[in-house]
Amino acid sequence: MTIQIFCDFDGTITETDNIVAIMKEFGPPQTEDIKNKVLSQDLSIRDGVSQMFQLLSTELKHDIIHFLQQKARIRAGFKEFIAFTQRYDLEFYVISGGMDFFVHPLLETSVSQEQIYCNATDFSGSHIRIDWVHACDKACENDCGLCKPSLLRRLGKKNALKIIIGDSITDLQAAKQADLVFARDFLLTKCNELEIPCIPFETFYDIQDYLLQRLGVQHETILERVE
Ligand SMILES: [Mg+2]
Ligand SMILES: [Zn+2]
Secondary structure, three states: OOEEEEEOOOOOOEOOOHHHHHHHHHOOOHHHHHHHHHHOOOOOHHHHHHHHHOOOEHHHHHHHHHHHHHHOOEOOOHHHHHHHHHHOOOEEEEEEEEEHHHHHHHHOOOOOHHHEEEEEEEOOOOEOEEEOOOOOOOOOOOOOOOOHHHHHHHHOOOOOEEEEEEOOHHHHHHHHHOOEEEEOHHHHHHHHHHOOOOEEOOOHHHHHHHHHHHHOOOHHHHHHHHO
16 A cells, blocks of 8 residues: 655654744844734734745845754654655655745755655845745635645545644644644644544654554564664
8 A cells, every 4th residue: 555644844854843943033023923913813824924034135045044954953763764764665745834945955865855845935036035836726725825735635646545744733634634643732732622533743753663563564674674
């Protein structure tokens, strides 16, 4: 059976949210007002994020990348998990509401570009402009920005077992469409509340262990293959 894994980036692969970190470090005071409007749902995520990035000069590009490369921490077990997906031919995709200019560099040593679906950015003007290249399809009316349920519909194969790994509200609609959900933080709370079956995780070792049992593969076999 084909297994397809769709994995969130911010707060899932990285331990914390990179957009929040960028705005804290580089954003002018107005970003705070915009953030509050998103939280109070007076602005969609898409509009709020667009407006926040439009406050940042395109000249900051390399400073932002450098800042995140220093600061962002990749969750324990991620590299090993990628090796595991390759060894067992599990399809692995990153679906991220983050931006290409920081998601790609942070994943460059572990995941190939074709596996990453995120927002594009335009640095040709004076300020950073987001291109929402994976917007909602006709079946979604949430104005998601990057639409995870739409991507799942597009990339998902008919008879595949679809797995979602995530941490926040933006993963919820995709989680509803998945066969198996690994959740932490807010997504975990929300899934429990809505009685969506899910498996809690803290590290990618937890997920690998669970899948090993599900795939019926013994640890010893894996160790032999690695050595
Ligand atoms: Mg997240
Ligand atoms: Zn959508």
